[in-house]
Amino acid sequence: MPIAKNTICLWFDKDAHEAASFYASVFPDSHVDAVHTAPADFPGGKAGDVLTVNFTVCGIPCLGLNGGDTFSQTEAFSFQIATEDQAETDRYWDAIVGNGGQESDCGWCKDRWGLSWQITPRVLTEALVATDAGVRGRAFAAMMTMQRIDVAAIEQAVARN
Template identity: 70%
Template sequence: MTAIHRAPGDFPGGRAGDVLVVGFTVCGIPCIGLNGGPAFPQSAAFSIQIATDSQEETDRYWNAIVGNGGRESDCGWCTDRWGVNWQITPRTLTEAMAKGGEEAARAFAAMMTMQKIDHAAIDAARRG
């Protein structure tokens, strides 16, 4: 969190003093979140993707999100305690999908059986 801005007055769906805008940083990228109130709930239509280079990095992000009140989902997705959806995606999976053909099909089939992505299993699927 880099900033928290509260509403200076009442507004539709909120009151003075409610958190209105927050600033935060994800992997060095500055972001802003706006509290749109109950008319604009968070959904799976928006997610933050983190590309990882190792199983240790995947585990670190996954465990930080899921272990802090979040929940696991399928295919490398998880949801944090605030309902924001995350994709923790190993680069080896992205690379396999970009190759296309049988390599992509094997990596995709392997991914479909996982929650947190297993780098070694994706690499094995890529090799056939």
């Protein structure tokens, strides 16, 4: 397998393989590509422990590094997943939150490893970049009242004159 020119590296305490397997089970075009063990003891573990996991999330190459508890995830990095409808939005949201994650505002949620996800219906993204300032404003105002994005409510807000 060729090495990608650019790979997102995500720091985990010790659960990179478990997280990568979960992402592969939830999102399309996602899979675990390789698991590598440490050749010697390291600050977060021992020789033979899983050190890195190469995986893909929605076609994006990632590397999970089991580096120990020195660093934790932050909302400064998130995956933004575009969804087509409410059913797809609900499926991803429920998978992340239902697996030990937590809800946040404006379509954001956090998985049990602390990684942030934006589950964003295309109708919202399109409204937020519309040429009509009224559409942008109404969509934004509606979004600001939500945790999980309600597609019908966004469509209704956009349709109002």
